[in-house]
Amino acid sequence: MIKSDRVAERMRELGMSQSALAREVGVTQQTIGKVVTGQSANSSHLHKIARVLQTSPAYLTGEIDDPREDAFIPPTPAEIAAQMGLVKVEEIDLSIGMGLGFLDENVMERVDRWIPEDWVRNFTHSAVAHLSIVKPQGDSMYPTINDRDIVMIDRSQQIIDRQEGIWALNYGGLGTIKRVRVLPDGKYKLMADNPQVPPEVAADGEVSVIGRVAGVFRRT
Structure with missing residues (x-):
């Protein structure tokens, strides 16, 4: 599930508005608004959002705490x-x-x-x-x-x-x-x-x- 606070935080750090993020991802501003407010925690656009926000999907979903795009993602127990x-x-x-x-x-x-x-x-x-x-x-x-x-x-x-x-x-x-x-x-x-x-x-x-x-x- 997408952590809405992490999306909002990355937008602030990059000085990016909802409309700008929506334009880069190729969705409507309303779609991004739902992600930022936590109304849409399972967006199919997760990977695109992460790429535009210069981070990883794992960071936006709370799997890791390192926001860098190339951050190490530890393998899961199943892996x-x-x-x-x-x-x-x-x-x-x-x-x-x-x-x-x-x-x-x-x-x-x-x-x-x-x-x-x-x-x-x-x-x-x-x-x-x-x-x-x-x-x-x-x-x-x-x-x-x-x-x-x-x-x-x-x-x-x-x-x-x-x-x-x-x-x-x-x-x-x-x-x-x-x-x-x-x-x-x-x-x-x-x-x-x-x-x-x-x-x-x-x-x-x-x-x-x-x-x-x-x-x-x-x-x-």
């Missing part, structure tokens, strides 16, 4: 990440357990994490917007998933179509990660990889799928 081969994946604190943990999507925390795209693509080709990472707690999925490993969940897959695949689930208001087998009567057998943890059987309607576990990053 740096792209150069490093990273993608942004949302980390969700669902308090998912291996056992069970309390699950309340209204209070769960979300934090953006930058992780290597190559690592993501080892497990899934789903759009990054459909992926989340979580740090589950407990030992019921040991040795496949250890306590506090980083687990990637593909939220685009919410229909259990892989017998004994590993899924992140909402089970009776609780978050859990389990292997799932669909039984002939439509119920779900929730199985732990830890042989000391007995399986549970859940009726259809007691379980909703958060997503498929697409990958595990082992924490050492």
Whole structure:
């Protein structure tokens, strides 16, 4: 968004009137007037206005504080990440357990994490917007998933179509990660990889799928 005060400041420094700026940019004085008064903060003429005012678009939009035309513009986090081969994946604190943990999507925390795209693509080709990472707690999925490993969940897959695949689930208001087998009567057998943890059987309607576990990053 254009900072109207910066446009007005540059006009004063250059001794330029609204009509003169409008003439140089090739628009009406009313158009420039709206920019200067803050009524038009998204002008399509930003680059022309910046050039005439001998500054940069980044200065007029408040991205940098140096008004020089050749001022250094630092790369954005997204640009740096792209150069490093990273993608942004949302980390969700669902308090998912291996056992069970309390699950309340209204209070769960979300934090953006930058992780290597190559690592993501080892497990899934789903759009990054459909992926989340979580740090589950407990030992019921040991040795496949250890306590506090980083687990990637593909939220685009919410229909259990892989017998004994590993899924992140909402089970009776609780978050859990389990292997799932669909039984002939439509119920779900929730199985732990830890042989000391007995399986549970859940009726259809007691379980909703958060997503498929697409990958595990082992924490050492």
